[in-house]
Amino acid sequence: xxxxxxxxxxxxxxxxQTVDTNAAWLSEQLVLMGFDIVRHSTVxxxxxxxxxxxxxxxxxxxxxxxxxxxxxTDDDLTAEAxxxxxxxxxxxxxxxxxxxxxxxxxxxxSMVKANEKQVYLPKGATRIDNFWGTAPGFIxxxxxxxxxxxxxxxxxxxxMFEHGLKPELLKHFDLQPSRRIxxxxxxxxxxxxxxxxxxxxxxxxxxxxxxxxxxxxxxLRFSAQCKAEELDKHCRYMADILGDCVFAIEGxxxxxxxxxxxxxxxxxxxxxxxxxxxxxASGGEFMRLVSxxxxxxxxxxxxxxxxxxxxxxxxxxxxxxxxxxPHYFHLAHTxxxxxxxxxxxxxxxxxxxxxxxxxxxxxxxxxxxxxGHGQLCVSDQVTGSDAYCQHAISYRALxxxxxxxx
Amino acid sequence: xxxxxxxxxxxxxxxxQTVDTNAAWLSEQLVLMGFDIVRHSTVxxxxxxxxxxxxxxxxxxxxxxxxxxxxxTDDDLTAEAxxxxxxxxxxxxxxxxxxxxxxxxxxxxSMVKANEKQVYLPKGATRIDNFWGTAPGFIxxxxxxxxxxxxxxxxxxxxMFEHGLKPELLKHFDLQPSRRIxxxxxxxxxxxxxxxxxxxxxxxxxxxxxxxxxxxxxxLRFSAQCKAEELDKHCRYMADILGDCVFAIEGxxxxxxxxxxxxxxxxxxxxxxxxxxxxxASGGEFMRLVSxxxxxxxxxxxxxxxxxxxxxxxxxxxxxxxxxxPHYFHLAHTxxxxxxxxxxxxxxxxxxxxxxxxxxxxxxxxxxxxxGHGQLCVSDQVTGSDAYCQHAISYRALxxxxxxxx
Numbered sequence: 001x002x003x004x005x006x007x008x009x010x011x012x013x014x015x016x017q018t019v020d021t022n023a024a025w026l027s028e029q030l031v032l033m034g035f036d037i038v039r040h041s042t043v044x045x046x047x048x049x050x051x052x053x054x055x056x057x058x059x060x061x062x063x064x065x066x067x068x069x070x071x072x073t074d075d076d077l078t079a080e081a082x083x084x085x086x087x088x089x090x091x092x093x094x095x096x097x098x099x100x101x102x103x104x105x106x107x108x109x110s111m112v113k114a115n116e117k118q119v120y121l122p123k124g125a126t127r128i129d130n131f132w133g134t135a136p137g138f139i140x141x142x143x144x145x146x147x148x149x150x151x152x153x154x155x156x157x158x159x160m161f162e163h164g165l166k167p168e169l170l171k172h173f174d175l176q177p178s179r180r181i182x183x184x185x186x187x188x189x190x191x192x193x194x195x196x197x198x199x200x201x202x203x204x205x206x207x208x209x210x211x212x213x214x215x216x217x218x219x220l221r222f223s224a225q226c227k228a229e230e231l232d233k234h235c236r237y238m239a240d241i242l243g244d245c246v247f248a249i250e251g252x253x254x255x256x257x258x259x260x261x262x263x264x265x266x267x268x269x270x271x272x273x274x275x276x277x278x279x280x281a282s283g284g285e286f287m288r289l290v291s292x293x294x295x296x297x298x299x300x301x302x303x304x305x306x307x308x309x310x311x312x313x314x315x316x317x318x319x320x321x322x323x324x325x326p327h328y329f330h331l332a333h334t335x336x337x338x339x340x341x342x343x344x345x346x347x348x349x350x351x352x353x354x355x356x357x358x359x360x361x362x363x364x365x366x367x368x369x370x371x372g373h374g375q376l377c378v379s380d381q382v383t384g385s386d387a388y389c390q391h392a393i394s395y396r397a398l399x400x401x402x403x404x405x406x
Numbered sequence: 407x408x409x410x411x412x413x414x415x416x417x418x419x420x421x422x423q424t425v426d427t428n429a430a431w432l433s434e435q436l437v438l439m440g441f442d443i444v445r446h447s448t449v450x451x452x453x454x455x456x457x458x459x460x461x462x463x464x465x466x467x468x469x470x471x472x473x474x475x476x477x478x479t480d481d482d483l484t485a486e487a488x489x490x491x492x493x494x495x496x497x498x499x500x501x502x503x504x505x506x507x508x509x510x511x512x513x514x515x516s517m518v519k520a521n522e523k524q525v526y527l528p529k530g531a532t533r534i535d536n537f538w539g540t541a542p543g544f545i546x547x548x549x550x551x552x553x554x555x556x557x558x559x560x561x562x563x564x565x566m567f568e569h570g571l572k573p574e575l576l577k578h579f580d581l582q583p584s585r586r587i588x589x590x591x592x593x594x595x596x597x598x599x600x601x602x603x604x605x606x607x608x609x610x611x612x613x614x615x616x617x618x619x620x621x622x623x624x625x626l627r628f629s630a631q632c633k634a635e636e637l638d639k640h641c642r643y644m645a646d647i648l649g650d651c652v653f654a655i656e657g658x659x660x661x662x663x664x665x666x667x668x669x670x671x672x673x674x675x676x677x678x679x680x681x682x683x684x685x686x687a688s689g690g691e692f693m694r695l696v697s698x699x700x701x702x703x704x705x706x707x708x709x710x711x712x713x714x715x716x717x718x719x720x721x722x723x724x725x726x727x728x729x730x731x732p733h734y735f736h737l738a739h740t741x742x743x744x745x746x747x748x749x750x751x752x753x754x755x756x757x758x759x760x761x762x763x764x765x766x767x768x769x770x771x772x773x774x775x776x777x778g779h780g781q782l783c784v785s786d787q788v789t790g791s792d793a794y795c796q797h798a799i800s801y802r803a804l805x806x807x808x809x810x811x812x
Contacts, residue, residue, distance in 0.1 A: 008446075012614075013430070013446070014433060014443050014444070014445070014446065015433055015434065015437050015443060016429070016430040016431060016432070016433030016434030016435075016436075016437065016443075017430075017434070017614060017616060017625075018430065019425065019426075019427050019430040020425075020426065020429070020430065020446075021425050023422070023426070023448070024419070024422040024423075024424065024425040024426065025422060026422070027420065027421055027422030028421065028422030028423070029422075030422075031421050031422065037420050037421060037422075037450070038420070038449070038450065038455065039420070039447060039448060039449055039455070039459075040414075040419070040420065040426075040446070040447065040448035041445065041446065041447050041448075042429070042445060042446035042447075043444070043445055044443070044444070049444065049445070053445075056462070208418075208423065210423060283693060283694055283697030283698065284690040284691065284692070284693030284694030284695075284696075284697055284709070285690065285694050286690070287689060287690030287693075287711050288689055288690030288691050288694055288796065289690075290690075291689030291690055291711070291796075292689065292792050292793055292796065295792065298713055298714075300713070301712065301713040301714065301717045302710075302711065302712055302713070302717050302720075302721055303690070303710070303711030303712075304708075304709070304710060304711070304721075305693050305697070305708065305709030305710070305711070306707065306708055306709075307704055307706070307707040307708070308704075308707065311707045311708050314708075314745075315708055315710075315721070317723045339720075386698050386701065387698055390694065390697075390698065
């Protein structure tokens with residue numbers, strides 16, 4: 001059996017100062033490797049609590065992965081707790097010290113006496129080297145359970161898992177890895193996707209959904225028993241049934257990958273399309289998403305933020321006084337021609353949507369797109385926090401761009 | 407004793423599909439109320455695992471708070487696990503059903519048969535009403551341990567804790583609540599803050615740090631034994647020693663509260679200062695932070711995004727060809743006068759900072775500020791992910807504005 005418990009350790013986690021993201025990350029990796037996760041536990045900086053948690057876990061599972069408590073300070077007690085549990089003393093590890101000294105030189109930091117504590121590991125432990133920080137990790141066997149210890153800093157923990165621990169686990173356990181394919185969609189809600197897909201119960205494949213803002217991911221996890229043709233068949237079926245709300249597929253096929261902004265940016269770059277935009281409702285979020293994905297590509301050189309149509313009118317230096325009614329298509333044409341861009345996009349400011357009783361129940365905005373081949377406009381209505389509304393309307397605009405360019 | 411275990415429940419948590427934020431949130435609330443958190447545990451959708459986890463917790467602690475597993479589907483098993491543990495059958499709760507029917511009417515959704523399962527609660531349980539969703543929570547006593555059950559949806563869980571569970575806990579336990587004061591700082595790193603503060607060991611007060619991007623929070627937690635004068639003395643000392651890197655203090659004094667953008671926006675609004683900005687390096691993030699905090703206030707009406715100085719030159723419709731060397735102060739003056747703003751702010755695009763060997767080791771940008779009273783410029787150097795760099799330079803610009811306006 002390949003049953004796992006994840007143990008997180010530290011006062012900052014147990015008191016809620018830090019949200020534990022390590023447990024979820026480790027679980028996701030381990031599930032894909034073929035492990036069965038049965039419990040997460042967290043204890044504070046108490047040697048007895050750590051010992052007790054490890055002892056209890058050893059009765060439940062075949063593998064414990066513990067993160068945290070390997071630092072240089074007095075409240076880092078994990079190695080001592082392991083020594084107490086197993087009855088093996090801590091031993092000085094000369095190679096670990098040499099590696100740590102190198103690291104301090106590279107970081108241009110001075111090593112203090114307290115750091116030496118970190119290279120005392122339980123006798124008989126297999127060391128996991130840390131090339132990303134100072135605390136080495138280690139693996140011990142206790143009764144029938146393998147126990148691995150990694151630092152709590154997420155960056156170090158992840159790198160050491162990938163490069164040090166994972167190869168060891170593949171040696172120790174007879175695993176049936178599964179394969180995960182993610183269909184990334186936008187523009188259709190989770191319940192509508194569920195309705196589209198309907199009953200999807202097949203051997204060797206497990207369907208799940210994950211909604212993140214306006215992106216809904218449809219995830220398929222295929223067990224090792226699933227044949228390649230069967231996997232392809234299920235993925236083709238899913239791609240067909242979902243249709244053009246899928247903007248990327250991770251792990252299968254030759255289509256686009258990445259988040260929506262990355263996909264749109266790649267499309268624009270591939271077709272050498274220059275974009276200019278003016279955003280109201282999205283308040284900077286549209287430009288932020290695009291500029292983050294652009295990574296120095298110069299296809300978007302100018303952007304405008306405006307609170308009211310008149311402000312955009314002024315920014316574009318248009319003559320003829322303020323327009324009583326905003327002529328967004330006119331503004332978009334001007335924007336496009338003055339910027340020598342191929343596509344101009346305007347996201348209007350939000351209007352309040354009111355109920356019959358006059359309460360504000362939602363916000364609405366429009367996206368206007370003008371190119372050399374035509375023009376179009378879509379309306380959108382959103383509810384939620386201000387940050388969510390900015391994000392949602394930005395996603396709407398990105399998806400409009402994606403569909404237009406395709 | 408007031409020892410607590412937090413139990414989270416659900417396959418999506420145990421497999422790492424969802425990061426468990428409930429445990430941290432609950433822990434933080436409970437620590438402030440005076441509880442001592444000793445463990446977090448998570449199990450999947452298995453009736454036996456839930457029963458076992460509850461049984462084990464009852465041997466360790468005085469209070470268990472469990473979130474998740476109260477939904478309408480077959481894999482929501484928490485109430486059944488409680489019935490199995492305690493030997494009390496599940497009973498139909500007519501009041502809970504009436505409340506649930508009301509909720510469906512308000513949500514304009516139709517109730518399905520499966521929902522009725524949610525109003526079967528363990529016999530003898532105290533119901534916690536859910537006015538924010540459909541699943542009621544409940545409290546039971548098992549041996550010497552109080553056990554509370556809340557839905558896993560964070561918004562419902564938090565509201566039910568606050569309005570339903572917390573008052574019950576205050577009745578059941580004799581608590582010594584602590585008080586938390588947060589000094590929110592920016593512009594000084596965590597280790598420098600630690601050096602500034604030095605040794606801070608006093609009875610009744612506990613110091614901790616929390617770094618979030620360019621904000622570092624200095625947190626003081628005062629136990630109930632701390633007298634008001636003593637608390638004031640420590641807070642005054644801290645405010646003095648930290649100086650003007652503190653932009654807000656939560657929980658003490660009459661100064662500003664909120665995040666950096668909110669503080670800056672409040673300052674600008676109070677002084678009726680109109681702002682215009684043009685951003686390069688921050689890529690939309692500066693405007694996003696400001697517009698999120700502005701909440702409809704019109705002190706910022708126009709903003710520009712530009713990739714290169716020439717682009718801003720063109721957007722401002724300046725004559726005289728492209729400047730060979732960017733004259734940002736000139737651009738900022740033009741920006742200010744054409745926008746009829748009080749303050750113009752320009753964040754330049756990033757330049758790469760290279761090592762002697764020619765490797766890119768950091769990014770640098772400048773912030774230029776021009777008002778009717780003068781002009782100033784600061785440089786900043788950042789490293790990290792693109793998103794972090796955008797955020798960091800935006801914080802630098804906000805802090806410049808804050809100090810200038812003060």
